[in-house]
Amino acid sequence: MRCPYCGSLDTQVKDSRPTEDHAAIRRRRVCPDCGGRFTTFERVQLRELTVLKRSGRRAPFDRDKLARSIEVALRKRPVEPERVERLINGIVRQLESQGEGEVTSEEIGALVMEGLKSLDDIAYVRFASVYRNFREAREFGALIDELNADQKAADARDGGDET
Incomplete structure (x- = not known):
């Protein structure tokens, strides 16, 4: 593993342990050349994924880009960060298990929206405004009306609104 400080290729692992969700291995590393300390994470990758963008361009799937968005x-x-990590891991697992090496950015966006909808309504609206490229305030209103209708339907299924 290359040292992020000096670029040396000779780094040493000082400590390894699984992450809380056991989906990755957290490794504490030290560089003997500059003394720099840093952490890396090792995850299972079932297959190489390529993203087909709306423009038609292809790019390698980047888990970090998904996490940043x-x-x-x-x-x-x-x-909680653990819930966010579970969401990201779940999306990546779904994409990798589809059997296709190529996924569209629309598929990824739909999975993110589905996950955010169950995680946090505000984050869902924020992501949707960018993903769906909102241009007018009424588009926000339509999305919020959709959220409210979904919530009323869920309340009706669960035996009514408990207020």
Whole structure:
């Protein structure tokens, strides 16, 4: 593993342990050349994924980019990091288990929206406004009306609204 500080290829693992959800291995590393310390994470990757963008361009799937977009939607929201990590892991697992090496950005966006909808309504609206490219305020209203209708339907299924 290359040292992020000096670029040396000779780094040493000082400590390894599983993450809380056991989906990755967290490794504490040290560089003997500069003394720099850093952490890496090792995850299972079932297959190489390629993303087909709306423009027609293809790009390698980037888990970190997915995580960043979800973090932006969740900025300043009271959602535990463990729940966010479970959401990201779930989306990646779904994509990898589809059997296709190529996924569309629309498929990824739909999975993110589905996950955020169950995690945090505000983050869902934030992500949807970018993903669906909202241009007018009424588009926000339509999405919020959709959320409210879904909530009323869920309340009706669960035996009514408990207020």
